[in-house]
Amino acid sequence: MTTPDKAARRVLGACAALMVGALTLTACGGSANAKNDDKNAGDSAKSSAAKISISAEDGSTGASINTTGVKVSDGKLTDVKMTVAGAGTAVPGAISADGGSWKPKEQLERGTKYEIAATAKDSDGRTEAAKSAFTTVSSANSFIGTYTPDDGTTVGVGMPVSFRFDKAISDQKAVQSHITVSSNTGQKVVGHWFGAQRLDFRPEEYWKAGSKVTMKIDLDGVEGANGVVGVQKKTVTFTIGRSQVSTVDVNTQTMTVARDGRTLKTVPISAGSAEFTTYNGQMVISEKFAKLRMDSRTVGLDNAYDIPDVPHAMRLTTSGTFVHGNYWYNKGNPPFGRQGTSHGCVGLQDVQGAGADTNAKWFYDNSIVGDVVIVKNSPDKTVSPDNGLNGWNMAWNEWVAGSAA
Numbered sequence: 001m002t003t004p005d006k007a008a009r010r011v012l013g014a015c016a017a018l019m020v021g022a023l024t025l026t027a028c029g030g031s032a033n034a035k036n037d038d039k040n041a042g043d044s045a046k047s048s049a050a051k052i053s054i055s056a057e058d059g060s061t062g063a064s065i066n067t068t069g070v071k072v073s074d075g076k077l078t079d080v081k082m083t084v085a086g087a088g089t090a091v092p093g094a095i096s097a098d099g100g101s102w103k104p105k106e107q108l109e110r111g112t113k114y115e116i117a118a119t120a121k122d123s124d125g126r127t128e129a130a131k132s133a134f135t136t137v138s139s140a141n142s143f144i145g146t147y148t149p150d151d152g153t154t155v156g157v158g159m160p161v162s163f164r165f166d167k168a169i170s171d172q173k174a175v176q177s178h179i180t181v182s183s184n185t186g187q188k189v190v191g192h193w194f195g196a197q198r199l200d201f202r203p204e205e206y207w208k209a210g211s212k213v214t215m216k217i218d219l220d221g222v223e224g225a226n227g228v229v230g231v232q233k234k235t236v237t238f239t240i241g242r243s244q245v246s247t248v249d250v251n252t253q254t255m256t257v258a259r260d261g262r263t264l265k266t267v268p269i270s271a272g273s274a275e276f277t278t279y280n281g282q283m284v285i286s287e288k289f290a291k292l293r294m295d296s297r298t299v300g301l302d303n304a305y306d307i308p309d310v311p312h313a314m315r316l317t318t319s320g321t322f323v324h325g326n327y328w329y330n331k332g333n334p335p336f337g338r339q340g341t342s343h344g345c346v347g348l349q350d351v352q353g354a355g356a357d358t359n360a361k362w363f364y365d366n367s368i369v370g371d372v373v374i375v376k377n378s379p380d381k382t383v384s385p386d387n388g389l390n391g392w393n394m395a396w397n398e399w400v401a402g403s404a405a
Contacts, residue, residue, distance in 0.1 A: 048126035050075025052118050056134035062141065063134045065110055066220045066233045069103035070130075075122040077102055085113035085133060110231065111138035142231045143167040143224050145199075147215075148286075148389075149370070151236040157206040157243045158284040159370025160389050161189075161215055168196040170225040172404035175199070178218045178230070183240075185211040192394070192402035194386040204396045206372065207240040209260065244371045246363075248346055250278060251377040253337045255323075255346065257363065264366070267359040268337020270326060270347040277380035278344050282392040283316040285323075285371045288364065290354055292324070311354030312364035316346075316373055317388040323373055325350025325360030346375070 051073045056063035070080050076099030082091040091114065093104040099120075108114065117131040145163040149155045161181050169175050172193055179199070181189045187203040194200065207213065214237050219230025246257045248269060256266045272278035292313040295306045311325035326347035329336055336349050350360035372392070385394040 046126060048075065048120070048128040049122035049124070050120040050126070050128040052077075052120055052128055052130035054116055054118065054130060054132040056114075056116075056132055058132040058134065060132075060134045062137045062229075064220055065108040065136050065231050068108055068114070068116075068136075069101060070116060070118045071101045072099070072118075072120040072128075075120040075128060076100065077118060077120045078127075080116065080118045082114060082116045085115050108136050110136055110142055111140075112136050137229060137231060141227055141229065143169070143228050144230075144232060145217075145219070147217075147236070149238045151234075151238065154239045154241045154368065156285065156368050156370030156372065157209060157240055157245075158282070158372035158389075158392060159207070159238075159240075160284070160391055161201040161213075162389055163199045165197045165199070165224070167225060167228055169199075170196070171223060172196075172199075174222055175219065175224045175230070176403065176405040178222050180216045181213065183207065183211045183213050187211070190400050190403050191405060192391060192399045193404060194402075198386065200389070200391050202391055202399070206243065206245075206392075209240055209243040211240045213238050213240065241368055241370075244367065246367075246371070246373045248278075248373060248375045249377055250340065250375065250379075253340065255348075255363075255373075257366070259366075265362070267348060267363070268335075270329065270336060270342055271340035271375070271378065272342050272344040272380070273340050274379075276343040278340070278342070278346060278375055278378045279317065279321060279380050279383035279387075280375050280378045281382040282390060283321065283373050283375065283383060284389040284392070285314045285316065285367055285369055285373065286389050287315040288367070288369060289313045289315075290364075292322075294322075294324075309352065309354075311350045311352070312348070312360040314364065314367060315388070317383060317390065319387055321345055321383075321388075323348065323363070325354060325358065325364075327352040344380075346373070 053071045055067055055069050077095050080095060080102040082093055083089060091104050093102055095102045113135045115133045120128045143165050145165045147163045149159055176191050176199060181201040185208045189201050189203050191199055191201045217232050217234050220233040222230040224230055242260055244259045246255055248255045250271045253269055253271060254266050255269045257264045291309045291311055293308045294310045313322045313324035315322055321344055323346040327350045333341060348360035348363055350358045382393055383390050385391045
């Protein structure tokens with residue numbers, strides 16, 4: 001059975017509040033000149049030793065949404081105000097404990113004009129002031145990559161790191177070289193480009209169970225195409241859980257679930273029919289749904305089916321292959337597990353409502369995103385490596401050949 005891709009990816013930078021990186025500071029523009037406001041008698045001719053630097057020069061465009069901030073030398077900041085120009089909306093921020101810097105609490109918006117006014121004092125109390133008005137990089141001149149998995153998650157041993165960029169990347173080497181993925185087990189991790197907008201990372205073999213993986217994204221200001229720069233800067237970490245690999249044998253219509261090399265259970269399944277065969281190959285669970293509507297019209301099968309509440313559905317391909325519960329199995333057919341009757345999915349015995357203790361519920365409860373499902377002995381072809389998170393179906397030398405770094 002098939003259904004449209006509903007993959008949910010997380011966009012880094014556009015909506016979420018992010019940690020602001022180290023300030024990249026430049027000299028202030030013309031309106032950020034020192035102003036001696038010290039009113040003390042005898043000091044009126046002396047300028048403040050404090051020197052303020054604002055990260056975005058006055059009048060600049062294309063400013064970073066990550067590294068905006070204020071820094072002072074030979075003094076301490078006393079006040080910083082940042083607003084959205086025109087609207088006057090305040091941008092929350094905080095001066096550091098030592099008074100040496102200020103940064104916004106949240107990432108800035110793209111294509112927005114901001115104003116910063118800052119004051120500082122030196123050790124003698126003399127005041128320095130600076131200001132800057134600038135515009136951040138526009139959406140048209142920047143790119144963002146949605147990625148999986150999420151920070152802080154635990155995933156199965158087959159889970160690759162996968163980026164999908166919202167614009168075509170022509171300088172793939174520059175972009176890939178600013179994304180690093182590493183494991184604390186020392187497994188070598190290599191990136192592979194599927195076209196101009198997708199970049200996946202994986203080791204040669206499945207991740208080692210229990211390992212910690214770190215992804216460092218340093219794309220802020222990196223030119224990915226002519227006049228188009230990245231805006232993302234973040235470190236993401238995730239954990240590899242236990243090793244679970246389930247093998248579907250179409251010849252026997254069974255699925256054997258193995259965890260950490262030990263068989264947990266063998267259950268009957270219903271694979272694709274002779275007309276709608278199931279892909280062979282290694283497939284990775286990318287999404288889980290307790291209940292999901294599956295409509296054949298969304299995948300070009302006219303009115304073959306429209307089931308509003310398919311229970312215990314787990315996505316295996318972008319094109320719509322799932323392993324899922326089946327409560328509508330025709331009782332007039334041979335017993336469940338004797339023949340394939342699906343439209344390409346792997347069906348497990350279930351009941352409507354997903355509430356009973358069934359094989360489908362057991363498998364759903366014992367699976368996590370990133371677990372591997374291998375299908376063998378199907379008359380169909382091997383699933384394409386870019387159809388879902390299924391790059392394991394590509395030989396390692398071919399995978400490495402698709403790296404730009």
